[in-house]
Amino acid sequence: MTSQCIRRLNTAEKNFDTQLDQLLAWEAVTSDAVASVVAEILQQVRSRGDAAVIEYTNRFDRRELVRAGDFIVASADLNAALQRISPEDREALEVAAQRVRDYHYHQVQESWHYIEADGTVLGQQITPMARVGIYVPGGKASYPSSVLMNAIPAKVAGVDCVNMVVPAPDGKLNDLVLAAAGIAGVNQVYTIGGAQAVAALAYGTETIAAVDKIVGPGNVYVAAAKRAVFGRVAIDMIAGPSEILVICDGGTDPDWIAMDLLSQAEHDEMAQSILLCPDAQFLDKVAVSLQQLLTDLPRAPVARKSLAKRGALIQVGSLEEAIRLSNRIAPEHLEVSVADPERFLPQICNAGAIFLGRYTAEALGDYCAGPNHVLPTSGTARFSSPLGVYDFQKRSSVIYCSAEGADKLGRVAGTLARGEGLEAHARSAAFRIKGDTPGQ
Amino acid sequence: MTSQCIRRLNTAEKNFDTQLDQLLAWEAVTSDAVASVVAEILQQVRSRGDAAVIEYTNRFDRRELVRAGDFIVASADLNAALQRISPEDREALEVAAQRVRDYHYHQVQESWHYIEADGTVLGQQITPMARVGIYVPGGKASYPSSVLMNAIPAKVAGVDCVNMVVPAPDGKLNDLVLAAAGIAGVNQVYTIGGAQAVAALAYGTETIAAVDKIVGPGNVYVAAAKRAVFGRVAIDMIAGPSEILVICDGGTDPDWIAMDLLSQAEHDEMAQSILLCPDAQFLDKVAVSLQQLLTDLPRAPVARKSLAKRGALIQVGSLEEAIRLSNRIAPEHLEVSVADPERFLPQICNAGAIFLGRYTAEALGDYCAGPNHVLPTSGTARFSSPLGVYDFQKRSSVIYCSAEGADKLGRVAGTLARGEGLEAHARSAAFRIKGDTPGQ
Numbered sequence: 033m034t035s036q037c038i039r040r041l042n043t044a045e046k047n048f049d050t051q052l053d054q055l056l057a058w059e060a061v062t063s064d065a066v067a068s069v070v071a072e073i074l075q076q077v078r079s080r081g082d083a084a085v086i087e088y089t090n091r092f093d094r095r096e097l098v099r100a101g102d103f104i105v106a107s108a109d110l111n112a113a114l115q116r117i118s119p120e121d122r123e124a125l126e127v128a129a130q131r132v133r134d135y136h137y138h139q140v141q142e143s144w145h146y147i148e149a150d151g152t153v154l155g156q157q158i159t160p161m162a163r164v165g166i167y168v169p170g171g172k173a174s175y176p177s178s179v180l181m182n183a184i185p186a187k188v189a190g191v192d193c194v195n196m197v198v199p200a201p202d203g204k205l206n207d208l209v210l211a212a213a214g215i216a217g218v219n220q221v222y223t224i225g226g227a228q229a230v231a232a233l234a235y236g237t238e239t240i241a242a243v244d245k246i247v248g249p250g251n252v253y254v255a256a257a258k259r260a261v262f263g264r265v266a267i268d269m270i271a272g273p274s275e276i277l278v279i280c281d282g283g284t285d286p287d288w289i290a291m292d293l294l295s296q297a298e299h300d301e302m303a304q305s306i307l308l309c310p311d312a313q314f315l316d317k318v319a320v321s322l323q324q325l326l327t328d329l330p331r332a333p334v335a336r337k338s339l340a341k342r343g344a345l346i347q348v349g350s351l352e353e354a355i356r357l358s359n360r361i362a363p364e365h366l367e368v369s370v371a372d373p374e375r376f377l378p379q380i381c382n383a384g385a386i387f388l389g390r391y392t393a394e395a396l397g398d399y400c401a402g403p404n405h406v407l408p409t410s411g412t413a414r415f416s417s418p419l420g421v422y423d424f425q426k427r428s429s430v431i432y433c434s435a436e437g438a439d440k441l442g443r444v445a446g447t448l449a450r451g452e453g454l455e456a457h458a459r460s461a462a463f464r465i466k467g468d469t470p471g472q
Numbered sequence: 473m474t475s476q477c478i479r480r481l482n483t484a485e486k487n488f489d490t491q492l493d494q495l496l497a498w499e500a501v502t503s504d505a506v507a508s509v510v511a512e513i514l515q516q517v518r519s520r521g522d523a524a525v526i527e528y529t530n531r532f533d534r535r536e537l538v539r540a541g542d543f544i545v546a547s548a549d550l551n552a553a554l555q556r557i558s559p560e561d562r563e564a565l566e567v568a569a570q571r572v573r574d575y576h577y578h579q580v581q582e583s584w585h586y587i588e589a590d591g592t593v594l595g596q597q598i599t600p601m602a603r604v605g606i607y608v609p610g611g612k613a614s615y616p617s618s619v620l621m622n623a624i625p626a627k628v629a630g631v632d633c634v635n636m637v638v639p640a641p642d643g644k645l646n647d648l649v650l651a652a653a654g655i656a657g658v659n660q661v662y663t664i665g666g667a668q669a670v671a672a673l674a675y676g677t678e679t680i681a682a683v684d685k686i687v688g689p690g691n692v693y694v695a696a697a698k699r700a701v702f703g704r705v706a707i708d709m710i711a712g713p714s715e716i717l718v719i720c721d722g723g724t725d726p727d728w729i730a731m732d733l734l735s736q737a738e739h740d741e742m743a744q745s746i747l748l749c750p751d752a753q754f755l756d757k758v759a760v761s762l763q764q765l766l767t768d769l770p771r772a773p774v775a776r777k778s779l780a781k782r783g784a785l786i787q788v789g790s791l792e793e794a795i796r797l798s799n800r801i802a803p804e805h806l807e808v809s810v811a812d813p814e815r816f817l818p819q820i821c822n823a824g825a826i827f828l829g830r831y832t833a834e835a836l837g838d839y840c841a842g843p844n845h846v847l848p849t850s851g852t853a854r855f856s857s858p859l860g861v862y863d864f865q866k867r868s869s870v871i872y873c874s875a876e877g878a879d880k881l882g883r884v885a886g887t888l889a890r891g892e893g894l895e896a897h898a899r900s901a902a903f904r905i906k907g908d909t910p911g912q
Contacts, residue, residue, distance in 0.1 A: 157817065162821070262702075295897045331894070335896065386870050395889060403594065404869065429826065432827075432828035434831065444839065455770045456765075
């Protein structure tokens with residue numbers, strides 16, 4: 033019966049590596065059809081601005097916009113949304129926002145410099161980006177937490193202008209999303225979405241200022257549009273399906289672990305929930321818990337498909353092996369639900385967010401623990417990081433040579449420049465060498 | 473006569489903005505032809521590994537490789553190159569490497585955490601990537617300085633395995649490049665290039681380990697291949713032509729400024745050299761210097777074309793206006809050749825590297841001042857940074873809730889999760905709430 037719900041694997045099986053590779057296989061594919069639709073939308077918005085944005089929005093979102101002003105949300109409307117939501121919702125959003133803000137202040141990077149013996153100054157000046165655009169999905173999957181997680185790091189970084197786009201299919205907007213925008217300090221909200229919204233943020237229109245970076249999740253058209261404008265503006269990572277990897281020593285309540293796996297599985301059918309445990313009997317118990325807990329879960333149909341397609345309970349030889357496997361998988365979310373979790377922390381090298389101990393449900397990190405919930409998926413934790421303040425700051429190198437420093441460095445630079453056949457480089461340095469003449 | 477060498481503009485002219493936009497216009501375009509050639513190469517290397525790498529390398533680089541081992545450079549060969557180069561070259565490379573290393577150690581980010589009143593621990597763990605690939609162009613534009621600038625930050629970050637690819641057309645390799653690889657601590661050198669080298673680094677072959685990130689400049693095929701594998705591995709920015717913006721108060725020797733402009737112009741015909749100065753007579757003098765200094769410059773034909781196509785001497789109303797203009801241009805290299813350069817530093821927000829004072833030739837930064845010479849081009853300094861140690865480190869959020877913390881946070885998370893219709897999230901958090909039952 034449990035085998036119907038989620039697959040069981042064992043690292044001791046000889047074809048385990050192949051099975052694991054198959055389980056993890058996922059690749060973002062942009063179909064040519066999507067790419068060509070997106071290319072046309074980008075081109076139209078780039079050349080015709082607001083007019084094209086209005087046309088696409090009316091067509092795709094069944095709106096009746098007449099002029100650009102019609103897609104702007106007045107700040108009074110944000111306040112009104114904040115008044116309309118329940119006091120409990122409002123307090124939860126405000127507590128979450130404050131905790132996210134507190135955590136992200138630790139990420140602020142400061143400018144630095146040092147002075148060498150000859151008076152030469154070297155350093156790095158750190159500044160915020162000027163304008164950032166946040167994409168927030170509309171319609172059925174409207175996530176106020178996503179507004180907080182994308183906007184707050186930008187504001188903490190010091191970005192002056194954080195603008196948000198959110199589609200309003202049939203004119204409908206989510207009050208919690210608008211309230212979250214107000215709490216997060218979003219400067220301007222535009223009720224547009226899809227590739228046309230990405231284009232408007234990247235190129236600018238008569239009404240919408242071009243931004244320096246676009247962040248936030250979206251459908252395949254949004255992802256394709258972000259990929260296409262990458263380079264003209266910065267973008268965040270193109271996210272794959274959400275994943276959780278739980279490592280448990282068998283000492284946590286199996287219901288807790290099962291619900292943690294379900295909290296990932298309920299996201300969508302491609303979400304991935306994997307449990308690693310050395311104790312076969314514990315895996316049995318979790319399998320039973322999964323079946324039981326699924327029965328009255330509102331999103332059970334989604335979670336069932338996710339578990340069946342992409343879930344796994346994996347028996348490992350030891351917790352050490354589990355950690356090695358986790359480093360290979362590089363999960364978005366890693367729960368280390370064991371007795372002494374801090375013991376394993378130094379060995380963990382690839383993970384978006386690490387949840388230590390039996391009490392740290394992954395869901396806390398999604399909403400209010402403080403760290404960002406925008407995390408690297410599909411193994412990209414090997415080389416990328418949670419969204420953070422550092423994503424909205426940039427650096428400039430600073431070099432201020434003393435006369436003596438220029439003399440010393442000019443000689444070295446001249447040798448290297450001539451080695452590369454770049455004589456003007458050598459001569460430019462040579463002008464600052466004492467008593468030298470640049471011609472030689 | 474001077475008008476033949478470089479254009480003159482004035483911010484007071486009424487069509488200046490349009491002229492400036494035209495001057496700056498540059499867009500990376502990947503032709504469909506290049507993209508389809510690259511897609512085929514990526515596919516072949518991905519499915520056939522070393523065999524495909526060998527075939528393409530033999531075809532494009534006129535090599536006669538038989539087996540994969542033939543494209544590996546033995547570490548003895550790196551040492552041999554180090555012995556073959558002149559003592560002066562070797563010392564220059566070693567001085568440069570040490571200064572680059574010293575500067576980049578200031579960029580190392582450390583893990584941090586803090587403990588809340590209820591015992592909950594929040595933090596961020598910082599770790600190096602495991603494997604990085606460096607692309608180094610071969611043939612006529614072989615730059616040892618580029619090896620240092622790409623490899624050293626990775627090594628300082630703690631990357632275990634820094635592998636380098638460099639094509640060897642007709643089997644020819646540059647001793648300075650090999651010597652620089654040895655000095656920088658590169659772990660393995662493969663004499664392959666083009667899209668096939670990018671594919672090998674991204675997907676791995678029987679001989680070449682797949683890496684987490686690929687950095688370094690290359691031709692249009694290399695750029696297209698990097699763009700295509702972006703997401704599977706991290707890449708650095710796709711670089712445009714090199715640029716310098718000089719702001720001068722008119723008090724620097726016009727020959728010095730002219731040579732600084734030429735040092736950029738000699739890179740390639742699309743390189744861009746712009747001078748901003750409030751003093752029209754100084755601009756006249758620089759124009760004369762340019763003509764004179766061009767006469768015996770080895771790469772004068774390239775520099776002339778660059779100045780004619782993309783260079784400009786621009787008269788500004790004031791130094792303050794020059795700084796504002798510079799922030800709009802967001803140059804790769806910014807020289808502030810004025811009396812009190814530090815006065816302007818806080819106003820500079822968009823620039824890859826800032827060279828302060830009359831003695832700080834941009835060329836010093838290219839080779840040995842310490843900061844990286846891999847810098848954001850084409851206005852991307854609005855949102856990106858010099859290559860640095862931070863590009864080879866990644867972060868993991870760390871959350872370790874106390875029982876009390878899980879209780880407090882679980883309530884907030886539950887409210888927010890139910891607001892988003894994610895009941896399993898709410899129940900997973902509720903399990904950790906004292907005396908609560910997750911079903912409600």
